[in-house]
Amino acid sequence: MGNTPKHSVSVAGIVVRDDGLVLVIRRDDNDHWEAPGGVLELHESFEDGVRREVLEETGLDVTVERLSGVYKNLTHGIVALVYRCRPAEGITHPTAEAREVRWMTRGEVQSAMSPAFAVRVLDAFDESVHSRAHDGVSVVSG
Template sequence: MSVAGAVIRGDGRLLVIKRADNGTWEPPGGVLELSETVEDGVRREVYEETGIKVSVERLTGVYKNVSRGVVALVFRCRPEGGQEQLSDESTAVAWLTPAEVADRMGEVYAVRLLDALRDEAAPHIRTHDGRTLIGMSQAS
């Protein structure tokens, strides 16, 4: 299971990393460890990859990559402290506007952050092939 944090600053900017392994801009996240809760995993992954400590607010989306069989849970988060720093997994850490997210990021990662900005009660449920969304469904 994979988790990611859609970290939203008070000015509406979103926290992203440029991945060291493939150079893509993505929300910070990764694979849960066996012994940790989902929320603890989100906090750990965001902190490890960005240096930012967060509080986890709510699940905003479930995203399945049908090519790899990976399901990612994305949680809306608020920054609580720390300072931006690079890690072995990130070559850049940035706070982007929603327009910059849509412009710089691939569709399947941008939608995760843009979904988190919406004030909808139910999480979005989306399927993709690693590059392109397949349909546009939402839980009711």
């Protein structure tokens, strides 16, 4: 058991406004467009982690509505719990982790993000919870 590979747990928030636009960030570390999120801290609940990550990366407080999907990055051993959220208060702005913060349509999300990350956004518009695996770029199951 000591040699069993470990996984990292992350959380992400798919923040959807009443007009259907989705909050996304251009990450400072890799220049990729993604939903705001990051590694869950040991003491946090999933929902608290989502609220913290979205606030840290965008300046926006959110209300967590529901789990929309679970995604495994097979290449890096990261399991991401993704939650649909709605904006609560605050004004979005770039941060140390997000060089750009924007509201996008679903079509813009599909064009701007890799398939492995765009699917998280699109899945949040479904009522069912999705379970998928990816290689960091493309969805490979689910």
